[in-house]
């Protein structure tokens with residue numbers, strides 16, 4: 001098996017004195033594309049935020065590229081797309097400025113060189129936003145914001161991309177653009193961990209799905225079938241027409257309640 005880029009072992013985390021992660025084991029190997037699925041509040045964002053150091057780990061271990069996270073310093077190897085917020089954070093900024101902020105970790109002594117500007121331009125081209133480079137991010141739609149956040153993450157040419165619901169609020173055309181962008185990253189060797197509610201156009205790219213429920217991993221393997229629209233919040237995952245259980249056992253007649261995603 002290839003190198004573990006992300007490794008969580010027995011990770012527990014509390015938020016506001018509530019146990020939110022209750023012993024998570026999760027490994028993402030180099031070149032893998034792993035989707036983190038589960039109902040609202042199951043702990044997906046918290047897992048991602050423990051990986052990038054925004055949530056303290058109460059117990060267990062988190063490693064990035066084989067280094068314990070608390071000693072990990074090489075953040076330019078990691079691109080992170082947070083759960084949807086406004087790209088400018090309320091500060092007026094142009095599209096280029098926001099994407100350039102993602103390149104600073106690569107800029108020597110904080111000075112941007114020609115190669116850095118080229119990488120920023122390339123990231124904007126990848127997400128189809130090069131023509132909006134000079135616009136204020138305040139003038140963008142939600143889906144365009146999301147593309148800019150993804151370009152910001154790509155600008156450092158990361159080996160590991162971590163994205164928290166990159167498709168949220170993004171129309172189908174933009175989803176297709178993002179799926180193609182991701183496909184190119186994967187083809188060039190990137191490792192990807194994505195929080196998703198539905199696989200949608202990303203489905204062909206996903207190698208493995210890890211499903212959380214109440215802060216625990218309840219599935220780690222092939223993406224559950226019919227995850228698509230059924231992964232929407234509140235869906236109770238009843239499959240009246242299924243005749244095969246997701247784990248291979250015949251389910252007999254009548255509804256199959258896998259409960260994987262709810």
Ligand SMILES: Nc1ncnc2c1ncn2[C@@H]1O[C@H](COP(=O)(O)OP(=O)(O)OP(=O)(O)O)[C@@H](O)[C@H]1O
Pocket residue numbers: 015016018020038039040041042043044045046047
């Ligand atoms: N800052 C916080 N303080 C207290 N509790 C929190 C905090 N952030 C998240 N939680 C709680 O932790 C649990 C897990 O939240 P998390 O955001 O990880 O879930 P999620 O699976 O990503 O959900 P969603 O699909 O809605 O984004 C939820 O019950 C949430 O209310």
